[in-house]
């Protein structure tokens with residue numbers, strides 16, 4: 001479902017160029033579950049943003065469902081993101097002026113879902129992440145882990161085919177974190193949602209069927225776990 | 228150095244009141260190192276913000292070095308924060324328009340430190356957290372864990388007597404996280420800096436001499452480790 005071919009990403013900063021990714025190739029097949037693990041600054045978020053069509057590679061190609069994303073204009077890319085990809089950002093990026101419920105409804109509004117259905121599904125998703133009692137809170141009125149759970153519920157709003165999650169449990173205690181990972185794994189096992197999770201948590205890597213190790217912008221190792 | 232007496236914090240939200248802390252009492256002695264652990268939403272950040280004089284309790288008292296903070300005006304509180312307390316926020320709150328070096332220099336500017344000394348100390352601190360090669364980057368040009376390390380260097384800028392750190396390693400891989408915690412522990416052991424760390428990481432709790440367990444806004448347990 002995501003095919004990354006020889007992708008590099010260079011951030012141009014005035015006189016200096018910083019190579020965040022250097023010749024990365026990987027293929028994620030439908031319904032796979034994969035973790036990407038590596039030191040701080042190794043390029044995990046950069047790779048996930050490119051796979052989620054949120055940024056363009058400096059060189060190399062990214063195919064989503066066989067479509068070459070370099071040929072698509074920004075409207076087409078936005079359409080793919082909206083309909084196929086659920087993205088959990090490392091820093092959540094919730095809209096500060098909307099409450100939890102409205103933040104989860106937002107992707108459905110863009111997808112043209114009716115008001116009643118949107119509202120019911122948003123409540124259902126907030127219930128799923130144990131946040132129904134906080135659904136009228138705005139982000140500033142939520143704890144760190146609570147904001148993270150809103151961000152996860154929002155990523156699931158449009159029933160995505162693939163969920164790309166950047167450190168989805170960094171702000172959660174181990175019980176809440178395990179609940180979230182179990183929820184994502186259930187979606188993968190029961191509904192075939194493809195799952196790519198960037199994490200620092202070895203527990204998460206240990207329960208994924210495939211772990212990709214990133215270091216200094218390159219893939220240095222890959223492991224497959226027998227299910 | 229911090230004495231919390233029967234502190235409660237209620238967030239008033241329109242028609243609903245939310246009690247985040249309910250009758251919390253604790254004493255932190257000079258040069259102690261303490262971890263505060265508990266589920267997401269249990270009131271850890273709220274407690275840390277009150278101890279750091281960033282917010283006022285709804286009821287109860289907080290004494291810093293024996294001074295009753297409820298009697299101080301906001302200028303006096305700011306002075307205590309500037310001179311005595313180093314705060315690492317859960318979401319860093321770096322100034323987006325300043326680069327890493329300038330963010331670390333900022334507290335020293337407020338404290339009236341000269342330009343040359345400020346710059347040298349800021350470079351030293353960024354070297355200490357392994358970020359010297361990124362010191363001209365602005366926050367948007369840094370990875371999650373790199374931003375966190377800038378926030379830690381900034382908290383140490385004015386040689387604080389007490390460091391209050393809210394999940395200082397949540398965005399770091401285990402090697403970088405361990406380096407940061409070892410750095411903070413060294414400051415505690417060699418310079419007597421009092422340390423209060425909110426964390427979800429059981430490893431950090433296991434190396435602190437005292438662990439306070441918070442649940443639903445109350446202290447439910449406390450453990451002391453034999454050094």
Ligand SMILES: Nc1ncnc2c1ncn2[C@@H]1O[C@H](COP(=O)(O)OP(=O)(O)OP(=O)(O)O)[C@@H](O)[C@H]1O
Pocket residue numbers: 011012013018019020038039040041042043044045046047090361364367368369370371372373398399400
């Ligand atoms: N916009 C940018 N401009 C310049 N450099 C950047 C930019 N974004 C990231 N970088 C640099 O690229 C490198 C990779 O960043 P990235 O965010 O992908 O790392 P990461 O593996 O997600 O790290 P972490 O685990 O700390 O979140 C980092 O060293 C960072 O300094």
Ligand SMILES: Nc1ncnc2c1ncn2[C@@H]1O[C@H](COP(=O)(O)OP(=O)(O)OP(=O)(O)O)[C@@H](O)[C@H]1O
Pocket residue numbers: 134137140141142143144145146171172173238239240245246247265266267268269270271272273274317
């Ligand atoms: N400004 C606010 N207005 C209303 N409610 C708030 C506000 N800030 C926090 N809360 C609520 O108070 C409770 C405690 O929040 P707090 O941020 O202290 O928790 P925490 O233990 O730090 O959680 P986490 O581990 O997720 O960061 C949460 O349930 C949250 O919804």
Ligand SMILES: [Mg+2]
Pocket residue numbers: 044045046090166370371372
């Ligand atoms: Mg990252």
Ligand SMILES: [Mg+2]
Pocket residue numbers: 143144145271272273317393
């Ligand atoms: Mg918190």
